[in-house]
Amino acid sequence: MNENSYPIINLEKITYSYPGGPPVINELDLKFYHGDRIGLIAPNGNGKTTLFHIIMGLLKPASGKIEIFGKSVREERDFLDIRRRIGLLFQDADDQLFSPTVLEDVAFGPLNLGRSKEEAIEISRKTLNFLGLAGFENKITFKLSGGEKRLVSFATVLAMEPEILLLDEPLTGLDNQTRGKIIDILLNLDISYILISHEIDFLAATTKQIYTMENGMILSDEKAYIHKHDHIHQFGTIPHKHM
Amino acid sequence: MISEPFAAGKSKIHQVDPRIKVVFATAYSFIVAFSTQFPALFTAVVLSFLMVCLTGLNLWAVAKRLVVVNGLILLLWLILPLTYNGDSLLHLGPITLSRPGVILSAQITLKSNAILLALIALISSMSLVTLGHALSRLKVPEKIVHLFLMTFRYVFVIENEYLRLVRAAKIRGFRPGTNIHTYKTYAYLIGMLFVRAAARAERVHQAMRCRGFKGKFYSLYRFPPKSINWVFSSVMTAFLIGLLYLEIVF
Ligand SMILES: Nc1ncnc2c1ncn2[C@@H]1O[C@H](COP(=O)(O)OP(=O)(O)O)[C@@H](O)[C@H]1O
Ligand SMILES: [Mg+2]
Numbered sequence: 219m220n221e222n223s224y225p226i227i228n229l230e231k232i233t234y235s236y237p238g239g240p241p242v243i244n245e246l247d248l249k250f251y252h253g254d255r256i257g258l259i260a261p262n263g264n265g266k267t268t269l270f271h272i273i274m275g276l277l278k279p280a281s282g283k284i285e286i287f288g289k290s291v292r293e294e295r296d297f298l299d300i301r302r303r304i305g306l307l308f309q310d311a312d313d314q315l316f317s318p319t320v321l322e323d324v325a326f327g328p329l330n331l332g333r334s335k336e337e338a339i340e341i342s343r344k345t346l347n348f349l350g351l352a353g354f355e356n357k358i359t360f361k362l363s364g365g366e367k368r369l370v371s372f373a374t375v376l377a378m379e380p381e382i383l384l385l386d387e388p389l390t391g392l393d394n395q396t397r398g399k400i401i402d403i404l405l406n407l408d409i410s411y412i413l414i415s416h417e418i419d420f421l422a423a424t425t426k427q428i429y430t431m432e433n434g435m436i437l438s439d440e441k442a443y444i445h446k447h448d449h450i451h452q453f454g455t456i457p458h459k460h461m
Numbered sequence: 462m463i464s465e466p467f468a469a470g471k472s473k474i475h476q477v478d479p480r481i482k483v484v485f486a487t488a489y490s491f492i493v494a495f496s497t498q499f500p501a502l503f504t505a506v507v508l509s510f511l512m513v514c515l516t517g518l519n520l521w522a523v524a525k526r527l528v529v530v531n532g533l534i535l536l537l538w539l540i541l542p543l544t545y546n547g548d549s550l551l552h553l554g555p556i557t558l559s560r561p562g563v564i565l566s567a568q569i570t571l572k573s574n575a576i577l578l579a580l581i582a583l584i585s586s587m588s589l590v591t592l593g594h595a596l597s598r599l600k601v602p603e604k605i606v607h608l609f610l611m612t613f614r615y616v617f618v619i620e621n622e623y624l625r626l627v628r629a630a631k632i633r634g635f636r637p638g639t640n641i642h643t644y645k646t647y648a649y650l651i652g653m654l655f656v657r658a659a660a661r662a663e664r665v666h667q668a669m670r671c672r673g674f675k676g677k678f679y680s681l682y683r684f685p686p687k688s689i690n691w692v693f694s695s696v697m698t699a700f701l702i703g704l705l706y707l708e709i710v711f
Contacts, residue, residue, distance in 0.1 A: 276667045298673070306671050314619050315662040316589040317611055322681055330673030335681060357589070360617045378672060 223360060224288055225249040226382065226410070227273060232282035233434075234265075234272055243269050243279065244434030250287035250382075256412045257336030260431035267309060269431070270384045274306050285383075300333055304379030309387050311367035312360075318348070318363075321355040321372050325326035327378040345377045346370075372403070389420055407438045467585035472517040477693040478684045479587045479595035485697040486583040490576045492704050501707035502571035508700050509578035516582045523581055534570050540568045558655055589613050594682040606680055615661070622657050626650050 227250035234243040240361050242265040250256065258266055272284070275297025284291050286300050293330045308314045324342035325335075330450045333341065346354055349369050354362075362370060368388065375383065384423055388395050397420075404411070421428050434455035474482075493505045513523055540549075545562030552558075586590065590610065597606040630646060637643045 271667070272668075274671055276670065301671050302673055306668075308664070308668050310664070314668045315663050316612055316614055316669065318593070318613060324682055326669075326674075326679075329679040330675060330677075335679070338679075339681060344602035358588075360614060374672065386599065 224306055225251050226287055228283075229273070230283040230285075231271060232284065234268060234277060234279045236244035236268075241434050243272065246282070247315050248436050250408055250410070250412065254410050254412075255425040258414045258416060258430040258431065259421060260418060264431045265434055266431055267386055268399060269436075270306055270386055270412075270414070273384060274301060274304065281297075285459075289393075295425045302378060304382045304384060305370055305375035305378055306384045307375050307386060307388055309390070311364070311371040314371040314374060315359040317369060318358060319355070320351070320357045320359055320373075322360055322459050323370065324373045324377045325328050327374060331378065332458070342373070345373045345439060348376070350399065359388040367391050368392060368396065368397070372400070381409065383407075383409055385411060385413045387414050389415060389417065423427070465588050466586070466589040467512050467518050467581060468591075470517055470586060472515060473515040473584060473689055474512065474584070474693070475586050476687065478687065478690045479591050479640055480598050480684060481690055482583045482587065483595050483599060485590070485694070485701075486580055488521055489544035489579050489583075489697070492701055493572055493575050493579070493709075496572070496704065496708045498711045499566060499567075499571075499709050500711050501704050502568060502575065504707055505704055506571055506578070508704075509575045511629055511637060512582035516586050523578070526581065527574060527577065530573055532562065532568070534566075534573060538566050544576070553652075582673075591682070594680050597680055598684065599681075603678060615658075617667075619654065619658055619660065622661075623650070623654055626653055647652075678691065706711050 227248065228250040229246060231408060232243055232246045232248075233241050236240040243299055243461070246269070248269075258269075268277065273286070275291065275294065286305065289296070291297055291300055315323050317326060321339065321342055323421070324345060325338040327334070328341045330336040342357065343352075346352060349372060351366075351369055354366070354370065359367070359370065368391075375379055388400055392400070399425055401420065404413075413421060413425055427438065429436050433435070467476060494653070496502055496505065511619065513520070540562040542558040542562035545559045545565065547559045547561035549557045552561055587595070590613075592611075593606050593610040596609070597603060627650065630650065636649075
């Protein structure tokens with residue numbers, strides 16, 4: 219897959235079910251290497267968000283092994299370090315932005331990481347500028363438009379200077395202009411990421427591999443040969459139908 | 462939608478350190494609330510009105526707020542003079558107006574208006590966010606301040622969720638009436654609202670943990686020292702002493 223030989227995220231036989239429900243994640247394996255850009259496309263309810271939450275340690279799998287950055291992680295304590303190195307962009311920006319003003323929200327992460335106020339403000343301003351949000355510092359978060367909220371959420375994640383990004387449907391509900399902006403940002407970032415989206419074109423533009431999820435497992439392009447016949451298009455190894 | 466029409470402004474009062482405004486607004490309100498003498502109360506109304514003028518607020522918008530409160534006070538005027546025990550002031554046929562009742566109503570009217578005007582001038586002239594940070598600097602417990610700020614933040618989200626639920630009911634032909642079906646539907650709506658609010662709280666907490674939240678909040682707000690703070694404090698102290706003097710001497 220990539221230059222480095224060991225995966226920075228390595229999930230082995232992870233199983234998870236919500237209380238009283240069937241397994242949503244079932245013996246799932248995932249190897250994610252430095253420099254990878256993976257797209258994840260699957261119908262709603264197939265456990266994509268759940269998978270992200272397991273990687274962040276927000277949900278505890280019933281069984282299986284999680285190794286991140288070469289270390290096995292189990293306890294809440296182990297995940298504290300993981301969370302500063304992996305940034306998760308939530309599906310709903312209203313979950314992510316809880317501070318009244320934009321600057322406070324973006325500075326929240328850096329402050330938690332022990333930065334001084336001045337440093338936190340400096341980092342936040344830089345991040346906002348990078349995302350084209352200069353001048354948004356003192357805006358009230360809930361008065362932002364949907365697209366602005368998404369971009370500010372993105373800023374709150376980037377301000378933590380993560381090594382890996384997990385992006386949960388970053389384009390849903392956005393207008394074309396903001397979509398274009400997010401695609402540009404992703405292409406300009408030098409960072410590994412996993413991207414959940416329902417739009418194959420978006421994934422084709424921003425990722426190197428596209429996986430899908432089925433029955434609580436990830437099907438990568440090597441495994442998922444549902445069909446093989448004479449036509450050419452990108453990512454033809456993803457299960458799909460021609461009608 | 463809650464709006465903060467008075468928070469933006471460039472007047473001298475807007476520039477005063479919010480903490481000082483909170484302290485004086487509190488002290489002023491207490492003194493007015495405990496005053497009983499009419500000279501003191503009339504002076505308080507005038508002083509409060511002066512503060513509003515100094516804040517440069519739109520007097521029409523201020524008046525609209527006063528109308529709401531005075532509507533309630535009008536009810537007191539209808540009830541207290543007729544029901545309060547004491548010597549009578551006036552007989553209008555079968556109706557007797559009691560003197561203490563009228564005095565009490567007048568006191569309440571003056572006090573409410575004086576306090577309301579002062580709060581509009583001193584407290585509404587800052588955003589709720591600033592107020593939250595001022596409270597936290599005044600050593601109001603952090604949990605209360607954050608409860609206050611988070612409530613402010615999520616009231617809108619929850620309002621939107623409520624409107625979505627109502628819309629969902631409406632587009633399927635729901636018409637409220639006085640019947641079991643209506644009560645049941647409202648019970649479901651409110652129940653759903655609680656469930657969603659709880660789920661939302663859970664996700665917000667997860668998002669906070671993802672950003673390294675360990676139970677401590679940091680405030681970025683700074684309140685730099687300014688000369689206007691001293692001017693404001695001196696004037697307000699003079700007001701307070703003046704009111705106390707009027708209250709005690711008369
Ligand atoms: N908090 C929860 N409690 C119970 N079941 C849940 C919860 N969140 C998700 N699920 C269930 O788990 C499955 C996968 O959900 P999710 O990971 O959100 O899917 P996706 O992100 O792929 O749409 C769905 O069937 C959903 O109903
Ligand atoms: Mg999802």
